[in-house]
Structure formats: C-alpha cells, structure tokens
Amino acid sequence: xxxxxxxxxxxxxxxxxxxxxxxxxxxxxxxxxxxxxxxxxxxxxxxxxxxxxxxxxxxxxxxxxxxxxxxxxxxxxxxxxxxxxxxxxxxxxxxxxxxxxxxxxxxxxxxxxxxxxxxxxxxxxxxxxxxxxxxxxxxxxxxxxxxxxxxxxxxxxxxxxxxxxxxxxxxxxxxxxxxxxxxxxxxxxxxxxxxxxxxxxxxxxxxxxxxxxxxxxxxxxxxxxxxxxxxxxxxxxxxxxxxxxxxxxxxxxxxxxxxxxxxxxxxxxxxxxxxxxxxxxxxxxxxxxxxxxxxxxxxxxxxxxxxxxxxxxxxxxxxxxxxxxxxxxxxxxxxxxxxxxxxxxxxxxxxxxxxxxxxxxxxxxxxxxxxxxxxxxxxxxxxxxxxxxxxxxxxxxxxxxxxxxxxxxxxxxxxxxxxxxxxxxxxxxxxxxxxxxxxxxxxxxxxxxxxxxxxxxxxxxxxxxxxxxxxxxxxxxxxxxxxxxxxxxxxxxxxxxxxxxxxxxxxxxxxxxxxxxxxxxxxxxxxxxxxxxxxxxxxxxxxxxxxxxxxxxxxxxxxxxxxxxxxxxxxxxxxxxxxxxxxxxxxxxxxxxxxxxxxxxxxxxxxxxxxxxxxxxxxxxxxxxxxxxxxxxxxxxxxxxxxxxxxxxxxxxxxxxxxxxxxxxxxxxxxxxxxxxxxx
Amino acid sequence: xxxxxxxxxxxxxxxxxxxxxxxxxxxxxxxxxxxxxxxxxxxxxxxxxxxxxxxxxxxxxxxxxxxxxxxxxxxxxxxxxxxxxxxxxxxxxxx
Numbered sequence: 001x002x003x004x005x006x007x008x009x010x011x012x013x014x015x016x017x018x019x020x021x022x023x024x025x026x027x028x029x030x031x032x033x034x035x036x037x038x039x040x041x042x043x044x045x046x047x048x049x050x051x052x053x054x055x056x057x058x059x060x061x062x063x064x065x066x067x068x069x070x071x072x073x074x075x076x077x078x079x080x081x082x083x084x085x086x087x088x089x090x091x092x093x094x095x096x097x098x099x100x101x102x103x104x105x106x107x108x109x110x111x112x113x114x115x116x117x118x119x120x121x122x123x124x125x126x127x128x129x130x131x132x133x134x135x136x137x138x139x140x141x142x143x144x145x146x147x148x149x150x151x152x153x154x155x156x157x158x159x160x161x162x163x164x165x166x167x168x169x170x171x172x173x174x175x176x177x178x179x180x181x182x183x184x185x186x187x188x189x190x191x192x193x194x195x196x197x198x199x200x201x202x203x204x205x206x207x208x209x210x211x212x213x214x215x216x217x218x219x220x221x222x223x224x225x226x227x228x229x230x231x232x233x234x235x236x237x238x239x240x241x242x243x244x245x246x247x248x249x250x251x252x253x254x255x256x257x258x259x260x261x262x263x264x265x266x267x268x269x270x271x272x273x274x275x276x277x278x279x280x281x282x283x284x285x286x287x288x289x290x291x292x293x294x295x296x297x298x299x300x301x302x303x304x305x306x307x308x309x310x311x312x313x314x315x316x317x318x319x320x321x322x323x324x325x326x327x328x329x330x331x332x333x334x335x336x337x338x339x340x341x342x343x344x345x346x347x348x349x350x351x352x353x354x355x356x357x358x359x360x361x362x363x364x365x366x367x368x369x370x371x372x373x374x375x376x377x378x379x380x381x382x383x384x385x386x387x388x389x390x391x392x393x394x395x396x397x398x399x400x401x402x403x404x405x406x407x408x409x410x411x412x413x414x415x416x417x418x419x420x421x422x423x424x425x426x427x428x429x430x431x432x433x434x435x436x437x438x439x440x441x442x443x444x445x446x447x448x449x450x451x452x453x454x455x456x457x458x459x460x461x462x463x464x465x466x467x468x469x470x471x472x473x474x475x476x477x478x479x480x481x482x483x484x485x486x487x488x489x490x491x492x493x494x495x496x497x498x499x500x501x502x503x504x505x506x507x508x509x510x511x512x513x514x515x516x517x518x519x520x521x522x523x524x525x526x527x528x529x530x531x532x533x534x535x536x537x538x539x540x541x542x543x544x545x546x547x548x549x550x551x552x553x554x555x556x557x558x559x560x561x562x563x564x565x566x567x568x569x570x571x572x573x574x575x576x577x578x579x580x581x582x583x584x585x586x587x588x589x590x591x592x593x594x595x596x597x598x599x600x601x602x603x604x605x606x607x608x609x610x611x612x613x614x615x616x617x618x619x620x621x622x623x624x625x626x627x628x629x630x631x632x633x634x635x636x637x638x639x640x641x642x643x644x645x646x647x648x649x650x651x652x653x654x655x656x657x658x659x660x661x662x663x664x665x666x667x668x669x670x671x672x673x674x675x676x677x678x679x680x
Numbered sequence: 681x682x683x684x685x686x687x688x689x690x691x692x693x694x695x696x697x698x699x700x701x702x703x704x705x706x707x708x709x710x711x712x713x714x715x716x717x718x719x720x721x722x723x724x725x726x727x728x729x730x731x732x733x734x735x736x737x738x739x740x741x742x743x744x745x746x747x748x749x750x751x752x753x754x755x756x757x758x759x760x761x762x763x764x765x766x767x768x769x770x771x772x773x774x775x
Binding site (some may be wrong): 079080082084110111112113114117118228229230257260261264265268290291294298300347391394395398399407408501503504505506639 | 717721722723724725726727728729730731733734735736742743744746747748750753754755756757758759760761763764
C-alpha cells in the first residue's frame with residue numbers, strides 16, 4: 001500500500017535494541033467486525049474479563065509481529081464518544097488515560113458515512129489512529145466502490161482496506177500498525193473543524209475552564225463535550241470548578257443548548273466531504289439481500305412465525321443433543337467420580353467420604369451437567385447474534401415486551417430461561433440499557449427451567465392423574481403471569497416507569513463465522529465455570545454440611561431443624577417440615593427437591609416416591625408445593641450468574657428476597673384457593 | 681399494547697418548520713429530510729451519532745402504523761420505537 005502523503009522513515013537504530021510492549025486499542029461501532037479482527041490478531045492468546053467496576057466485557061490479548069510484542073485491548077463497540085452508557089465512557093477513558101501507542105478504528109465500508117462518525121470523534125484526540133476499512137466485499141455487493149487512498153489523503157491517517165472474515169488485509173493492517181507504533185510513519189490528521197460561530201463559543205469555554213481540567217484530558221475536548229451536553233463531563237467539571245467559574249461556563253452552555261445537534265451536524269458535514277471524495281460509485285437504488293430477508297423476518301406476523309420456528313429448533317437441539325449428554329455426564333462422569341471417590345477414601349473417616357462424594361463432587365457435578373445445555377444455548381445465541389438475526393427477534397417482540405417496561409432485546413435471554421435460567425441471566429448482556437438489563441436479570445429466575453418442569457412432570461401425574469397436563473400448564477401460566485406482573489411492578493416502583501428509548505441498528509445479514517462463534521461460546525462457558533464454579537462449590541459444601549451434621553442423616557440434621565423451624569411458615573401453605581427441607585435443598589439444584597424427598601421418605605431413586613407422596617399429602621398441599629417451587633429462589637448456579645452479571649450483592653440479595661416472598665405468597669394463595677375449591 | 685394507542689407526543693413546531701411531520705407519519709418507501717429533533721437531550725445524544733441530524737435523508741423501510749418502525753438513514757437500517765419516531769420531525773420528499 002502506498003501512503004502518498006505520509007513520510008516513511010527508515011527505522012531508527014535504537015528501536016532494534018529496545019524491547020517494549022506496544023499497546024494497541026481496537027475501537028469501532030457495533031457490528032463492524034471488531035471481534036473477528038480481534039480473534040484473528042490474538043488467536044487463543046486472549047483474556048476475557050470485565051472492565052473494573054463495570055459489567056462490560058473486557059477483551060485483551062497479545063500477539064507478536066516483526067519481533068515486537070503487542071498488547072491489544074478491544075474497546076466496547078460504541079457509536080460515539082459521548083457518555084450515553086458505560087461503553088462510551090470506558091472507550092474514551094481508556095484512550096485518554098492509557099494513551100495507547102496506536103488506536104485501530106474499524107469502519108464498515110457498506111455503512112461508510114455512519115461508521116465514520118466515531119472516526120470523526122477519535123481523530124480529534126491526541127492518539128495515533130489507523131482506520132480499518134472493513135467489509136469492502138459487502139460494500140461492493142451493494143454497489144459501493146471506495147478508494148482507500150483518497151480517503152487516506154482526506155483523513156490524513158492510514159486507511160487499510162480489509163475483509164476481516166476472509167482474512168484479507170489483516171497483514172497489511174499489522175504492517176501499518178507496526179509502522180505507526182515504531183514512529184516510522186508520520187501522519188497529519190485532518191480533524192473536522194467546528195463551525196465558525198461555534199468555534200467562538202468553544203474558545204470562550206476553553207478559556208473559562210483553563211486550569212481546571214484534570215490531566216491528561218485535553219482542554220479543547222472537554223470544552224467540546226460540555227457543548228455536546230455530555231452528562232459525565234458536565235458533572236465532573238461542575239464538581240471540580242469553583243462555583244462562580246462554573247456559573248460562567250453554565251451561562252455560555254445554556255445560551256447554546258442547540259450545540260449538541262450543531263456539533264454532530266458539523267461532523268456529518270465533514271464526513272460528507274470525505275465520502276464524496278472517496279466513494280466513486282455511490283449506493284445504487286437496488287434492494288439488498290438484507291432488505292429482502294427483512295420483509296419476512298421483521299414482518300409483524302411472518303416475523304413472529306419465523307422466530308417461533310427458530311426457537312423451536314433451539315429447543316429441539318437442547319432436548320435431542322443436550323439432555324442425553326447431560327444424562328451421560330451425570331451417570332458416568334459425576335456418578336463415576338463419586339463412586340471412585342468413595343472407593344479411594346474407603347479407609348478414611350465417613351464425613352470425609354460424604355464431603356467429597358456428596359458435597360464437592362455432587363455440587364460441582366451439578367454444574368458440570370449444566371454445561372451441555374449451556375454450551376448449546378450459548379451457541380444458539382452466538383449464531384443468531386453473528387448472522388444479525390438477534391436484532392430482528394428483538395424488533396418483532398418489542399411490542400409485547402413493552403408491557404413489562406422492557407424492550408425487544410430482553411426477549412431472547414428470557415426465552416432461553418425455559419432451558420436453564422443461567423444462560424438467561426448471562427444472555428442479558430446483549431441488552432444495552434443497564435436498567436433493562438437489570439430488570440431482565442431479575443425476572444429471568446421466574447421462567448420455569450427444565451429442572452423445575454421435571455419436578456412437575458414427576459409429581460403431577462401421581463397427584464392429579466388425568467388432570468396432570470392441565471396442572472403443569474397452569475403452573476407455567478402461573479410463573480409467566482407472576483413474571484409479567486413483577487416486571488410491571490418493579491418497573492413502576494424501582495425504575496419509576498422509565499423506559500430506555502428503543503433505537504437499535506438492524507445490521508446486515510451475513511454468513512456465520514465459525515471462529516467468532518467458537519470463541520464466544522468458549523469464552524462464555526469458561527468464564528461461567530471459573531466464576532460460578534467457586535460459588536457453587538462453596539454453597540454445595542455448606543448445604544451438604546447442614547444436611548449431614550450433626551447426626552449424619554437428613555432427618556435429624558441442621559437442615560431438618562431449619563425445616564422444622566420454618567414449619568409454621570410452611571403451615572400457611574399446607575407444607576410440613578419435609579417439604580420445606582426439599583425446598584431448601586433445591587437451592588443446590590432444582591432436581592434436588594425430589595432427591596431430598598427420596599432420602600427423607602426412604603425411597604431411594606424415586607421408586608414409588610411419587611405414589612408415597614400422593615398418599616401422604618392432600619392435593620391442595622401438592623399444588624401449593626408445585627407453585628412455591630416454580631417461583632422459589634433460584635438454584636445456586638443462577639444466583640452465581642446473577643451476582644456475576646449484576647456485579648452487585650445488593651441486587652443479588654434483592655432478587656433472592658423478592659423471589660422468596662413472592663413464592664410464599666403464591667403458595668399461600670394457591671393452597672387456600674385449592675381448599676376453597678374443595679381439594680382438601 | 682398500551683403504548684400503541686397513545687397520541688403522538690405533542691411537539692412544539694417552530695414557524696420555520698411548517699409542513700414538518702413526525703417520521704412516524706411516513707409510510708414504507710417514503711423519504712423525509714430531517715428538520716428538527718424534538719425530545720430531550722438524552723434522546724438527542726443517542727440519535728445524532730446514528731445520523732439523525734437536520735438535513736439527513738431518511739427512507740422509511742417498514743411502518744405498519746403501530747409498533748416500532750424501520751428506517752434507513754446514512755445507509756444503515758435503524759429500528760425505532762414509535763415514541764422515538766414521533767420525535768423526529770421531517771419534511772416529506774417527493775419521489
């Protein structure tokens with residue numbers, strides 16, 4: 001690639017001897033192919049975590065090129081650098097504070113104008129910029145031809161044309177990044193100029209804030225963000241400035257409250273000049289593949305039908321592939337491991353055998369058996385996300401989700417909850433509004449997961465015979481009604497009915513990229529196992545200890561004591577201490593409710609257990625028990641996921657307390673209604 | 681769906697913008713040029729980076745008269761809630 005306006009120097013000698021790690025940041029708007037490029041650069045040398053104090057994913061990796069080590073940080077995808085959400089703040093703070101050696105900004109050639117908006121913001125910051133002009137193949141299909149050299153000359157920073165999904169231009173990008181980082185390529189960026197009348201206002205603000213801007217923020221940039229009405233910067237400056245000085249700034253800002261739109265329009269005018277120069281063939285009027293597909297996928301009727309079909313497929317996959325795998329893992333791996341531990345520790349004290357075989361292996365095993373279902377759901381989510389369908393699903397479900405103060409994006413994660421609540425909670429990440437994300441996480445445990453449905457499937461036939469399907473259906477309806485009502489109430493009370501604006505890009509459809517999907521599934525699974533694993537281990541050991549001590553049997557354990565202690569509460573719902581213990585034990589895994597009843601009633605493996613229970617308890621108690629366990633506090637794995645995703649113990653405990661109260665209330669209501677209805 | 685039956689939120693239209701209509705009033709296939717963004721600063725600062733600035737050409741791709749709609753702005757397809765679309769004032773373009 002030629003860089004006509006860029007002076008290329010030979011490498012200074014001292015660079016060769018010096019060894020340092022070069023910091024590169026990868027920026028870009030959402031859906032421009034950042035993850036694909038990140039994976040191509042770093043391969044498996046990457047680490048996924050969270051940005052400090054935030055629930056935004058932070059990906060970092062290393063690679064070497066020309067003998068130099070590079071540290072690559074993937075910044076969150078953002079449309080601009082104005083603080084609308086945590087993502088924008090993270091991206092700009094990183095660039096300004098960490099001052100990376102190079103910032104790669106990826107743009108979508110098919111949406112050149114819009115994706116250059118972020119470039120217009122970044123180019124004004126004092127960091128070396130390299131533009132990756134991605135998806136030139138898609139642009140060509142849409143009839144758009146772009147001359148990268150012209151764009152490069154107009155921007156004054158290197159522009160590398162690429163097709164990241166086909167590994168085209170990636171080496172060029174590395175070469176240019178290397179040259180910029182080694183300071184062998186000097187660029188003169190040509191940032192957008194602010195309109196003359198606003199420049200005056202800007203100068204005024206710069207003069208007023210001079211001396212009050214914390215390092216390393218550039219004065220001009222802070223002034224511009226103040227003009228744009230950036231909440232974060234406005235608050236920080238207000239706090240950091242003497243009051244009368246701030247008053248003066250505020251007066252200027254108030255006199256120009258149209259500046260936000262004016263500044264943005266200025267950027268788009270600048271972009272317009274770039275685009276007019278560099279685009280030889282503007283977009284023709286033809287109807288693209290994406291628009292043709294969207295006639296069906298976003299149609300209010302056909303779109304719902306397509307969505308239902310896709311979800312049906314996801315469930316079919318779970319049941320035909322996931323469940324058998326789960327059983328295999330349970331009997332052979334977990335069961336085998338427990339049996340092996342029992343033999344290996346046969347000579348040791350019985351408490352140790354129990355602790356290892358039932359506490360540790362039982363608890364961790366429960367999580368392990370989650371994995372097949374988790375991986376399948378992650379894969380389904382990743383594929384739908386990667387091909388661009390996720391946004392369409394959100395679009396067609398938006399109206400329905402409105403009722404709960406949510407919007408369409410919450411639908412898929414919640415729906416995944418029918419398989420398992422864990423991916424539902426983890427899947428809430430796709431929701432960009434923090435409030436809607438939190439509400440989705442809080443509501444997810446109210447979706448009846450397969451484990452809970454299996455409890456109903458086990459108990460209902462024994463108690464209700466032919467009416468069992470009707471009871472099961474009623475329980476699901478109950479859970480979903482509670483979910484809808486809770487959504488409306490939490491939204492009204494905690495969030496005062498506010499609802500994030502529904503503005504969402506519908507990206508172009510494209511073929512799924514195996515590598516991107518594989519990495520996503522791998523990272524999410526590993527991160528769950530690592531983080532939730534510890535918590536689940538601790539909880540299972542604690543519950544095991546309580547269910548064993550002091551006597552060694554469940555009936556006279558501390559857990560039973562707690563159960564008896566809770567019996568007065570249980571009585572309100574017609575539940576005796578044994579059913580309360582079963583509820584408590586379901587905290588490790590929902591299936592445990594049945595296993596615990598099996599232990600208490602002395603019928604191992606559930607043979608005849610359902611019949612025994614049916615003979616012991618009246619139907620009203622059974623109904624109440626089913627209702628409570630449908631809505632009861634979620635299993636330890638889900639709680640771990642809630643803690644991980646909300647990053648807050650407060651909300652985690654709120655969720656537990658809320659579900660506890662709701663389930664008990666529902667249990668009482670069902671019990672008394674059933675008695676009124678003559679069900680004994 | 682409760683929100684769908686709400687009237688379009690009343691927006692102050694300055695005399696210079698006579699003839700401006702909310703984006704939600706355009707049907708599929710119709711173009712409009714953005715005249716003004718109503719709505720609070722929070723909404724504006726989410727909309728302008730997406731290309732909804734005065735003078736921008738918007739093509740409505742889908743609008744069934746209720747629920748969200750889809751528009752093409754600066755070659756990107758954006759889904760907007762009806763409430764949000766009501767706050768974008770456009771001048772309808774012929775052809």
